[in-house]
Amino acid sequence: MHNPANNVVLEARSFCCNIGGNSILRDISLQIHRGQYVSIVGPNGAGKTTLLRAFDRLLSGDTSGELDICGLSWRDWKQSNLAKLIAMVPQADSRAIPFTAEDFLLMSRYPYMSPFCTIRPDDRTAVRDAMAATGTTAFAQRRLNTLSSGERQKVYIAAALVQGAEIWLLDEPTTFLDYHSQVDILSLVAKANRELGITVVAVTHDLNHAALESDRVIALRQGELVFCGTPEGLMTSDTLQAVYGISPLLVEHPQTKLPMIVPRRTPKQDKETA
Numbered sequence: 001m002h003n004p005a006n007n008v009v010l011e012a013r014s015f016c017c018n019i020g021g022n023s024i025l026r027d028i029s030l031q032i033h034r035g036q037y038v039s040i041v042g043p044n045g046a047g048k049t050t051l052l053r054a055f056d057r058l059l060s061g062d063t064s065g066e067l068d069i070c071g072l073s074w075r076d077w078k079q080s081n082l083a084k085l086i087a088m089v090p091q092a093d094s095r096a097i098p099f100t101a102e103d104f105l106l107m108s109r110y111p112y113m114s115p116f117c118t119i120r121p122d123d124r125t126a127v128r129d130a131m132a133a134t135g136t137t138a139f140a141q142r143r144l145n146t147l148s149s150g151e152r153q154k155v156y157i158a159a160a161l162v163q164g165a166e167i168w169l170l171d172e173p174t175t176f177l178d179y180h181s182q183v184d185i186l187s188l189v190a191k192a193n194r195e196l197g198i199t200v201v202a203v204t205h206d207l208n209h210a211a212l213e214s215d216r217v218i219a220l221r222q223g224e225l226v227f228c229g230t231p232e233g234l235m236t237s238d239t240l241q242a243v244y245g246i247s248p249l250l251v252e253h254p255q256t257k258l259p260m261i262v263p264r265r266t267p268k269q270d271k272e273t274a
Contacts (some may be wrong), residue, residue, distance in 0.1 A: 007033050009199055010055050013070040016030060016122050017050055019061035024050045027224045028065070032216070034166075037193045037200045039210035041234075042220035043244055048203045050219065055201065056088050083111035087165035091175045094154035097144040100129060100154045101136060104144055108159040131162035134188055150181025157188050165182040168192070186213070208260050211235050212253070219243045235259040 010032040017025040025047045032038050040048045051188050053059055053180040054067060057074055067074040070085065105127040106119055113123070131137040134154045144152055153173060157159065170189065174182040190213060204210050210217055211231035219227035219234065226243050227234060235241070235258060237247040250259040 008032050008068075009070050010201070011066075012051075012054075013066040013068075015054070015063065015065035017047075017054065017059060017061050017063050018052070019059075024061065024223050025054070025220075028225050030218060030225065030228050032199065032201060035193070035197045035201055036215045037190070037213055038202070038216045038218060039214040040201065040203045040218045041205070041207060041210055041243070042226070045222070046220040047223040048220055049171055051218075052088075052171055052201065052203055055167075056086050056169055057082065058088070063112050080111050084164055086167045086169060087160035087163045089156050089160050089170040089173055091172055092149040092156065093176060100141050100143055101131070101147070101158075102140040104155065105130060105159055105162045108162040110164065126162050126164070126176075127158075130158040131203065132160060135159040135184075148181075149176045150178065150184060153177065153181070153185050154188065157185065157192075161192070167199040167201065168195075170200065172203050172205065173208070206236070207240075211258050211260070212256060219261055231258060235261075 008031045012030050015025060015028040018024070028051065041053060050059065052058045054063070054074075055069065057077070057079070069077060069082070072248075088137050099107070106123060108122045109126060113119075128137075131140060133156050136154045137157050139147060139151060139155060144155060147155065155173070156173075168189070173185055173189065177185065186209065189200055189202070193200045199272070211234060214231055216229065217227065217231055217234045218225070219239070221243055222260075227239055235250060237250065240261075241247045248261045249264050251262050253260045
């Protein structure tokens with residue numbers, strides 16, 4: 001349905017969104033190209049998740065401006081066709097989902113199924129392949145609410161593979177995860193981007209990872225686009241001051257030479273003696 005010759009897969013032109021009378025996004029214009037890894041950063045309340053949800057048509061507020069998905073207005077997409085193109089990967093929170101991992105992944109084949117149809121062999125093959133690729137085969141018969149946050153997030157990544165989507169939208173995919181699980185999840189996403197050509201658009205608060213992994217970075221503040229460019233352009237004192245209102249301490253990464261943020265040491269106060 002979309003034009004494969006058009007390298008722009010997501011585009012906003014003067015896009016605005018108001019929810020409950022509050023202006024959440026204002027005059028957003030940007031392009032995301034096929035196969036890119038794009039991070040969306042910014043302070044809390046900047047509108048990052050709202051922008052992500054807009055690209056999957058999950059907004060309930062009032063909008064203006066234009067939003068195109070693979071050259072077609074977001075209003076003109078059939079939801080079943082859009083689901084074959086875009087997968088939303090949620091946070092691995094603690095909400096109880098009363099399905100086994102295998103059943104959940106089979107349900108992720110919904111864009112290819114008609115109502116009341118039976119599960120086909122190719123649906124089961126897609127599930128098996130996705131579980132093998134994400135290391136979740138051992139979880140097939142376990143209910144999602146019995147899995148750890150890291151295990152559950154791997155299943156959500158597997159669901160995006162099962163869905164066959166070319167564009168993944170991830171909303172802080174490493175929230176709630178320990179360091180080892182963060183590395184696992186980010187490695188799976190990076191592998192999908194590099195080896196499968198998946199376009200990745202991820203909301204994150206990890207600026208160092210955004211700089212190291214992303215082709216482009218989008219920065220929002222108070223609903224406005226403050227920066228859209230390369231990681232090198234983001235990781236400067238002036239840009240970070242414009243986005244966050246602070247100038248963090250930057251040091252050179254030993255491998256990539258990109259500036260990285262390191263914590264500032266808080267000066268120790270002399271202890272009062274009795």
